[in-house]
Amino acid sequence: MDDVSDRIDPARAWVAAAITALTALVVGSFAFPRRVHDGFLWRYFWGPVVADGTGSTCAQRIGGETRLLDSAVECQQATGIVAEPGYTTVSTLSYAVVLVFSLVGVVFLLRRLDIGRERGFFFALFPFMLFGGALRTVEDASVAMLRTTGEPAISFPLSGLFISPLIYFTVFFVTLAALLVSVAAARRGLVPRYEYPLAAIGTLAFATTIGYLGWLSVTTDVLGFHPAVAFITLVGATLVAGLAWIGTERFVPAVNVGTGYMGVLVVWGHTVDGIANVLSLDWASELGIPSYTPKHVVNSAIIEITGALQPRSISEAIGTAWPFLFVKIGAALFVVWVFNDEIFEESPRYSMLLLVAILAVGLGPGTRDFLRATFGI
Template identity: 25%
Template sequence: MKREDLIIITLLTGFVIFIAVGCFLDSHLMYDNFIWRYYWGPVVSDALNHPAEYHGIIANEGYTLVSEITYGIIALLALYYIYRLFRRLKITIDWGFCISLIPLILFGPFSRVLEDTGYFEIPLVYWFISPLIYIQIAVYTLIFIVIGWHVEREKNSFPPLAIAFGGASLFSFYIWSFSGMVKEPINPVIVFVCIVGAILPIMFDFYRNKEIRRNSIVLSSGLILLLPTLALIMGWIAGIQWSTSTGVRVDVLFVVVALSTAITVAVFWIAKSIKSAKPYTKPLNLAMIFGQMIDGLTTYISIYDPFHMDIPLYGEKHPVSLKLMEVSGGILFPIAKFFLIILIIYVIDVLYKEDLKQYVNFVNLLKICIFILGVAPGVRDVLRVTLGV
């Protein structure tokens, strides 16, 4: 075991023991005023759609500065160990790998917006509130990637493939059709059609390459989870609604996607004509720009309604983002996001290009994470406005 691993394990173990002893000696101080106030209370409040109280401590929906710092540290540690796992398995992280993750990435915001509509009943609802939704998606993703790696290495090994598809299919049937913990169960036939549609990429991959590759397994497994949520969202837009709505606003979805696409395409065409700007034409870099623009523009438009679209005004949960918007009337938020990504690309692919050549996998993993940090909350927010919840 490496020295840094031992240090991290020791610190984490010590922290857990400290929390446990603190809860035993003074539960009001440790649990009520710390764990409940900053972590679990906001989750319960989100599930109930109103402030939650426990032993006189009121918790509100949303993030706190303490929770954001904590989740940030956890995310960095997870990123480090995921990178080490991929390096050990000799998994190449590139644009194709990113594409295979997109259904799993979108499953997070799609299921989160279903939670916003009141689709899930307690206790199932807790699993679809951040950070729990993103923890479970990370677990699914790692399982699918490892299974895909094994199948690719063993040349179409059937048992692990059956585990991946069987597990994802059973999950979909149970959650959406038979759990009894959702407001509008999906007809099992529709779930079956979604599963059949989800495995088409892997069938095409096998037909074209005479083998089943890791990326197609991850893609199809993710689609099994994603497509039922897409069916529910499309049903809501079509009028099959299980709770109140301020009105479906597909026009807002169109504006956000159109502006984000226009900005991304503009960066591509400008960079294409400038030799020194070629890094800004790379797919992963463009994905980062697009993802962050979805988030930045949705936040700005939904809170400030700059185009006078008569949108019911929303609020910002992240304290850092809120402060940035308060000092600029909101417009600084998407602008700051855009130039920050431009700067990140410059630092990684221009300024330190030679130094980072031997760390291509880590750099690409970092870029995918930046893309996720933009597109996941952005898609959730724009879908909330679109569905009127």
């Protein structure tokens, strides 16, 4: 067995597995279109994108055709396969599997480029996480314009590139292109380190996206501007991250040994997500922003359980989404504690990428949530 494993190139095995999985989906979609394409790919992945991108309440797949439905009653009475905007348990688990598999592939790429061990790599990718959340907000703004004026800012299916799960691929390829350009610039001596242009490109992409949202808020009546949401979210997350750092450094310093200031950013990013959700779901009327409903499975479950266990008077006073914030903070601190020195020593690139992914799954949605509320989308 050892001889066989030694002869297998892990990178080639990864490519072979990726090609095999894609081939199986393509062949299955043609051979069994109702079961594989309609019942799996469309139902859990493309259908929610169609419903979201067109501003519909749901999308119906029946007889190999797609219909868009605009009312909850129609969606409840619809036959065939019905997909609503947002995530399901199947799609969430599938994204997790694809994420881990993709991380392995990126590790092979980083090994080939001989980069990815440095902590500067982590910080240089931070702007791209903000960019991903802001880009998703652009699609939200486009849908809002469609519902209000009848014309979207970005027409579907192009807007599908900014909706989950396709937006992950969009941001990934933008980041990959920026990384390759930055590495090439560093190796040609144009910059001292590749992290500098990489961070600069990500910052420019994020700033451009925010500028576009600001332009829409000024030139249209569809978007508003509620700076209190951004202030509470960002200042609150900064205070929580700072207190978490001070507290752990004083009482449990071992928590931060492996990650250092990277851990502070992880806690900050997930706290942004937690605060943005609480404000959007429980304090919308007080802040003068549109009311929202949870799209994530975990968030929905927490709200449902809290509503069932918490007295109604308390729910009316403080809402039911607040435990999500503490879950996010606790989970982030746990992750920071788990990423000790040994993990980084055994597999520095994979550990670094996994930490990037952990921050991204919190900060990306969090950025989208607080920007949506800030611009009243």
